[in-house]
Amino acid sequence: xxxxxxxxxxxxxxxxxxxxxxxxxxxxxxxxxxxxxxxxxxxxxxxxxxxxxxxxxxxxxxxxxxxxxxxxxxxxxxxxxxxxxxxxxxxxxxxxxxxxxxxxxxxxxxxxxxxxxxxxxxxxxxxxxxxxxxxxxxxxxxxxxxxxxxxxxxxxxxxxxxxxxxxxxxxxxxxxxxxxxxxxxxxxxxxxxxxxxxxxxxxxxxxxxxxxxxxxxxxxxxxxxxxxxxxxxxxxxxxxxxxxxxxxxxxxxxxxxxxxxxxxxxxxxxxxxxxxxxxxxxxxxxxxxxxxxxxxxxxxxxxxxxxxxxxxxxxxxxxxxxxxxxxxxxxxxxxxxxxx
Amino acid sequence: xxxxxxxxxxxxxxxxxxxxxxxxxxxxxxxxxxxxxxxxxxxxxxxxxxxxxxxxxxxxxxxxxxxxxxxxxxxxxxxxxxxxxxxxxxxxxxxxxxxxxxxxxxxxxxxxxxxxxxxxxxxxxxxxxxxxxxxxxxxxxxxxxxxxxxxxxxxxxxxxxxxxxxxxxxxxxxxxxxxxxxxxxxxxxxxxxxxxxxxxxxxxxxxxxxxxxxxxxxxxxxxxxxxxxxxxxxxxxxxxxxxxxxxxxxxxxxxxxxxxxxxxxxxxxxxxxxxxxxxxxxxxxxxxxxxxxxxxxxxxxxxxxxxxxxxxxxxxxxxxxxxxxxxxxxxxxxxxxxxxxxxxxxxxxxxxxxxxxxxxxxxxxxxxxxxxxxxxxxxxxxxxxxxxxxxxxxxxxxxxxxxxxxxxxxxxxxxxxxxxx
Numbered sequence: 161x162x163x164x165x166x167x168x169x170x171x172x173x174x175x176x177x178x179x180x181x182x183x184x185x186x187x188x189x190x191x192x193x194x195x196x197x198x199x200x201x202x203x204x205x206x207x208x209x210x211x212x213x214x215x216x217x218x219x220x221x222x223x224x225x226x227x228x229x230x231x232x233x234x235x236x237x238x239x240x241x242x243x244x245x246x247x248x249x250x251x252x253x254x255x256x257x258x259x260x261x262x263x264x265x266x267x268x269x270x271x272x273x274x275x276x277x278x279x280x281x282x283x284x285x286x287x288x289x290x291x292x293x294x295x296x297x298x299x300x301x302x303x304x305x306x307x308x309x310x311x312x313x314x315x316x317x318x319x320x321x322x323x324x325x326x327x328x329x330x331x332x333x334x335x336x337x338x339x340x341x342x343x344x345x346x347x348x349x350x351x352x353x354x355x356x357x358x359x360x361x362x363x364x365x366x367x368x369x370x371x372x373x374x375x376x377x378x379x380x381x382x383x384x385x386x387x388x389x390x391x392x393x394x395x396x397x398x399x400x401x402x403x404x405x406x407x408x409x410x411x412x413x414x415x416x417x418x419x420x421x422x423x424x425x426x427x428x429x430x431x432x433x434x435x436x437x438x439x440x441x442x443x444x445x446x447x448x449x450x451x452x453x454x455x456x457x458x459x460x461x462x463x464x465x466x467x468x469x470x471x472x473x474x475x476x477x478x479x480x481x482x483x484x485x486x487x488x489x490x491x492x493x494x495x496x497x498x499x500x
Numbered sequence: 501x502x503x504x505x506x507x508x509x510x511x512x513x514x515x516x517x518x519x520x521x522x523x524x525x526x527x528x529x530x531x532x533x534x535x536x537x538x539x540x541x542x543x544x545x546x547x548x549x550x551x552x553x554x555x556x557x558x559x560x561x562x563x564x565x566x567x568x569x570x571x572x573x574x575x576x577x578x579x580x581x582x583x584x585x586x587x588x589x590x591x592x593x594x595x596x597x598x599x600x601x602x603x604x605x606x607x608x609x610x611x612x613x614x615x616x617x618x619x620x621x622x623x624x625x626x627x628x629x630x631x632x633x634x635x636x637x638x639x640x641x642x643x644x645x646x647x648x649x650x651x652x653x654x655x656x657x658x659x660x661x662x663x664x665x666x667x668x669x670x671x672x673x674x675x676x677x678x679x680x681x682x683x684x685x686x687x688x689x690x691x692x693x694x695x696x697x698x699x700x701x702x703x704x705x706x707x708x709x710x711x712x713x714x715x716x717x718x719x720x721x722x723x724x725x726x727x728x729x730x731x732x733x734x735x736x737x738x739x740x741x742x743x744x745x746x747x748x749x750x751x752x753x754x755x756x757x758x759x760x761x762x763x764x765x766x767x768x769x770x771x772x773x774x775x776x777x778x779x780x781x782x783x784x785x786x787x788x789x790x791x792x793x794x795x796x797x798x799x800x801x802x803x804x805x806x807x808x809x810x811x812x813x814x815x816x817x818x819x820x821x822x823x824x825x826x827x828x829x830x831x832x833x834x835x836x837x838x839x840x841x842x843x844x845x846x847x848x849x850x851x852x853x854x855x856x857x858x859x860x861x862x863x864x865x866x867x868x869x870x871x872x873x874x875x876x877x878x879x880x881x882x883x884x885x886x887x888x889x890x891x892x893x894x895x896x897x898x899x900x901x902x903x904x905x906x907x908x909x910x911x912x913x914x915x916x917x918x919x920x921x
Contacts, residue, residue: 249742335707337719
């Protein structure tokens with residue numbers, strides 16, 4: 161009982177702190193050195209899924225965003241790694257019990273656990289990455305999703321500019337599910353916008369793990385004349401990029417920037433999970449964080465993007481892609497989210 | 501001289517061969533020899549083993565620049581075992597209760613899977629397949645508990661547990677049958693069956709798999725949620741915060757069943773007889789192949805129930821990633837080894853490993869006490885050391901047994917050296 165009261169007090173104090181910060185008109189990142197107990201910055205907790213901090217993917221990127229928030233916004237942070245699914249609930253609950261203002265859950269694996277814990281701690285804010293908030297979910301939870309089609313459009317546009325005339329390019333999807341199809345739909349639309357004569361092949365491997373399946377599909381597509389292969393199949397897709405390398409055509413990475421795989425990588429369609437985490441914390445710090453909704457990350461707020469572009473691409477083409485990116489930012493281009 | 505020494509060694513060795521059984525001319529298998537050595541160790545060696553592992557872990561903590569005493573204190577408080585101390589009160593006590601619930605939650609499947617390894621061990625077999633049997637139990641129980649909408653709650657739970665038990669039994673029974681009929685080694689076949697279970701689980705719940713949930717647009721590789729009335733009741737703690745469910749009592753009951761079956765039934769007698777010495781058992785009229793099969797199947801039942809208890813107790817659904825990341829069945833091997841394949845030993849060892857798993861979570865290790873990015877490695881490290889020393893105590897015993905032989909040899913060499921000098 162007493163701990164519940166103390167918890168309320170802490171939450172109330174941080175709420176007051178946030179209000180005070182809003183009142184001081186944007187001077188949010190003031191000096192955290194001389195803060196009093198009442199205006200202490202909100203504590204931010206992050207719980208990884210079983211991938212751990214060194215997964216070179218979502219967890220790692222989320223941690224980078226958290227560290228950035230610690231540096232730039234002066235918020236105290238704590239990261240808890242989950243070793244098994246049994247850790248999700250206790251990890252989030254322990255952060256909430258210790259008076260953390262915001263608890264960030266990385267990834268859809270915590271879909272159910274975060275809702276369970278959020279229900280028990282209505283005064284703590286929760287955020288989950290890559291999982292939408294739906295009617296009936298706790299009001300203190302914010303879902304965040306990515307507009308993958310915008311990143312797909314950008315990489316497709318680049319591919320369309322590179323391959324002129326009646327060329328062929330292709331994509332290998334893991335499975336016909338919404339997040340995969342958003343990338344592919346954007347890719348197709350972008351390529352057609354850059355080059356109306358282009359043919360875009362598409363196939364699904366029905367797998368996200370076995371690289372050989374995606375490699376075989378990519379080899380078939382290259383056999384049909386594909387000059388650029390876009391992988392949207394996680395670990396399986398690495399096989400598609402391997403096929404591109406082997407046959408000396410371009411490969412396009414997905415989710416993380418995969419330019420480290422070699423010079424055959426044209427670019428990557430990236431989800432900036434670090435931007436996602438940093439932006440959310442900044443919103444909380446500035447008092448504009450809103451739970452009970454889904455926040456969409458898109459090109460306009462830096463949440464999805466085109467990754468590093470190969471230095472072999474002519475400057476003029478890169479500039480054209482950047483011009484299109486500016487247009488997407490302004491919302492001047494409508495991009496389909498489903499594959500026709 | 502060497503001839504004499506060899507004779508002397510053979511003489512001193514025979515009476516020192518530990519265990520009740522004297523193999524004589526018969527060559528026992530690795531598992532049987534290990535069991536013989538372990539029976540000789542008594543209760544002292546497992547305790548020393550664990551202490552030694554913690555001591556070594558402390559040295560590593562020290563080397564990493566942290567204070568081993570405060571780190572171990574944090575780990576101990578994290579296990580919630582301080583709840584047992586009457587002087588812990590107030591907020592500390594309620595926190596300790598929450599932590600102890602998590603420790604016991606992890607202990608529950610470790611007891612059951614530990615028994616799965618131990619039972620086969622008592623029949624002279626090394627069941628590496630606890631993990632596969634656990635996974636098969638999980639898959640079947642999540643399937644049963646999510647289907648049959650509108651069934652009576654307790655009946656539904658009972659059905660899910662029984663189906664999981666049968667599935668685990670069949671899975672292990674395959675290995676037992678192969679050993680009994682064609683002599684296929686159970687270590688190889690259970691390891692192979694682990695992978696088959698792993699990939700079946702990865703397939704049925706994968707995107708587009710036959711048992712995958714179509715919620716969230718079918719974009720998540722997860723099973724359907726089990727029916728709300730098949731959740732095992734939580735008897736200690738908050739049901740929303742993964743409190744301790746009654747499956748813990750199923751595990752305790754299994755310990756009793758294990759003890760009674762082994763020590764008070766004809767079945768248990770013949771299983772143990774085969775475990776001591778299959779040749780002698782056969783000579784005594786015991787059907788050895790039949791016992792191999794039965795012991796393996798019973799082992800699998802324990803592990804299958806473990807899978808069901810986790811699903812119905814707190815998981816409520818299963819992700820492909822969870823199947824692939826699960827290590828319960830492998831930790832259970834260490835549990836059985838450290839627990840010396842007895843009921844009480846398995847309980848204590850499961851509690852130790854459950855406490856370790858929970859206590860070394862990053863949530864219990866303040867960054868001021870121990871670097872958080874190293875904390876999860878600390879878990880693996882201490883676990884690894886315990887397993888290493890569990891294996892090593894066989895070595896310790898062996899050295900102990902060699903001592904007299906060495907001393908004898910040295911005395912003889914000294915005696916021979918004296919006149920020539």
